[in-house]
Amino acid sequence: MKKPVKGSGARVVRTKLKKNNKLKPSSRRWLERHLNDPYVQRSKADGYRSRAAYKLTEIDDKHKLLKPGQRVVDLGAAPGGWCQVAAARVRSTPEDVRVVGIDYLPVDPVPGATILELDFLDDSAPDRLMKTLGGAPDIVLSDMAAPTTGHRRTDHIRTMHLCEIAADFAVSVLKPGGHFLAKTFQGGTENALLDLLKRNFRSVQHIKPPASRDESVELYLLAKDFKGRQEAPETDDAEEA
Numbered sequence: 001m002k003k004p005v006k007g008s009g010a011r012v013v014r015t016k017l018k019k020n021n022k023l024k025p026s027s028r029r030w031l032e033r034h035l036n037d038p039y040v041q042r043s044k045a046d047g048y049r050s051r052a053a054y055k056l057t058e059i060d061d062k063h064k065l066l067k068p069g070q071r072v073v074d075l076g077a078a079p080g081g082w083c084q085v086a087a088a089r090v091r092s093t094p095e096d097v098r099v100v101g102i103d104y105l106p107v108d109p110v111p112g113a114t115i116l117e118l119d120f121l122d123d124s125a126p127d128r129l130m131k132t133l134g135g136a137p138d139i140v141l142s143d144m145a146a147p148t149t150g151h152r153r154t155d156h157i158r159t160m161h162l163c164e165i166a167a168d169f170a171v172s173v174l175k176p177g178g179h180f181l182a183k184t185f186q187g188g189t190e191n192a193l194l195d196l197l198k199r200n201f202r203s204v205q206h207i208k209p210p211a212s213r214d215e216s217v218e219l220y221l222l223a224k225d226f227k228g229r230q231e232a233p234e235t236d237d238a239e240e241a
């Protein structure tokens with residue numbers, strides 16, 4: 001039975017699954033919520049690979065991060081929604097690719113983006129990203145989420161670890177004035193990570209775009225205006241050597 005429902009500015013159609021199907025009640029509830037999610041329905045109409053595309057769209061509409069001609073790294077790119085949004089906004093083309101993504105899952109080609117099928121935690125990943133991008137990025141995006149284990153605390157710790165490695169990468173490769181945007185969790189951001197970002201960026205904030213579900217503890221960390229790499233002060237040891 002399908003009824004129209006309101007949400008996200010698009011006309012959506014409500015789907016109810018029959019109770020006698022073979023799904024567990026929790027899976028049935030998840031599938032029903034997914035099928036009735038206005039962002040999911042809108043993403044199909046707009047040709048986006050994921051509802052996540054709207055999170056980046058909403059964040060960028062508000063914070064004005066992506067500009068034509070910029071170089072972008074997208075960590076955790078599958079199935080490619082953020083790459084689609086970034087490629088369109090920086091006007092990346094197949095002739096002059098400005099967006100490089102990475103995921104250990106395969107991703108169907110996204111025009112204007114090169115996507116590496118590789119684990120970001122692999123030692124070779126940073127070099128391969130930088131060689132493929134062909135210049136320092138203006139923006140490092142990370143929507144990486146560790147695969148769910150069913151144990152919420154473990155999942156959070158593993159995703160926070162990805163966020164920390166992404167932040168280290170951003171600080172070591174970004175152009176001065178560049179930005180870092182990464183998925184994190186409410187209450188999950190460690191002080192050491194916040195300190196690192198506050199030392200290296202002129203503004204650091206937690207944000208939750210409307211497309212991020214209210215019931216989800218997901219948040220995004222936005223660090224704007226990278227100060228540039230500072231030379232490490234010489235230590236006594238270095239002077240003596």
Ligand SMILES: C[S@@+](CC[C@H](N)C(=O)[O-])C[C@H]1O[C@@H](n2cnc3c(N)ncnc32)[C@H](O)[C@@H]1O
Pocket residue numbers: 049050052053075076077078079080081082083102103104105118119120121143144145146147162
């Ligand atoms: C929420 S999805 C990203 C959705 C994407 N932003 C979009 O709009 O289509 C998170 C992704 O992070 C990826 N991921 C998690 N750990 C990773 C790692 N160590 N290296 C590369 N990708 C990783 C997962 O495979 C998954 O595809």
